[in-house]
Amino acid sequence: MRFATPVVSLLLAVLALLPAAAGATVYGSRTAAGAVQVVQGAAPFQSAAPSLSFFPNPARGQLTVQLSAQHGPEYKLRLSNVLGREVRLLPLPLATASIGLPLDVAGLPAGLYFCSLLVNDKAVSTNRLTLL
Structure with missing residues (x-):
């Protein structure tokens, strides 16, 4: 051999x-x-990917958005309706988003929405949100 x-x-x-x-x-x-x-x-010392969470879900009026990231580039939150139309685009400052950032959704009609975490204007995660 x-x-x-x-x-x-x-x-x-x-x-x-x-x-x-x-x-x-x-x-x-x-x-x-x-x-x-x-x-x-x-590879060693690889940092965890940032994640986005929000509560309550389903929501009515106002919800709280939290970002779990220690450091990184510019983060944004994109809220889209079921048709994929962007209804809100908000910057997520790391200092305030890690402890909880209030988001007013009272002006939006009830239905299903998608919350996307954008890093350098690219979606890294998307979660479903139901508004009552």
């Missing part, structure tokens, strides 16, 4: 070139028995 070593080396090289999950790294090592073990893991 002399050809196994070049094949395994080639396989490890190909695996290293493949796009892995975001921030993931592929490692290859030999076990005590001589078998090759391929491990894929996350």
Whole structure:
């Protein structure tokens, strides 16, 4: 089985070139028995993705928006109706959004809405909101 070593080396090289999950790294090592073990893991010190929460849901009149992020770029909240039309776009200052930011929804008609967290004007998460 002399050809196994070049094949395994080639396989490890190909695996290293493949796009892995975001921030993931592929490692290859030999076990005590001589078998090759391929491990894929996350990069160390990776920060958690920011998340958006709001309550009460369903809401009437006013709700509270909270952002869970330690630091980062500019955050915004986009509120869209079922048809995808933007009805509100609000900046989320990190200092106030982490403790809770009041949002007045009294002027909006009852129905289903979508709250999207925008980071650099790209949606990173979307949650459903019901207004009564």
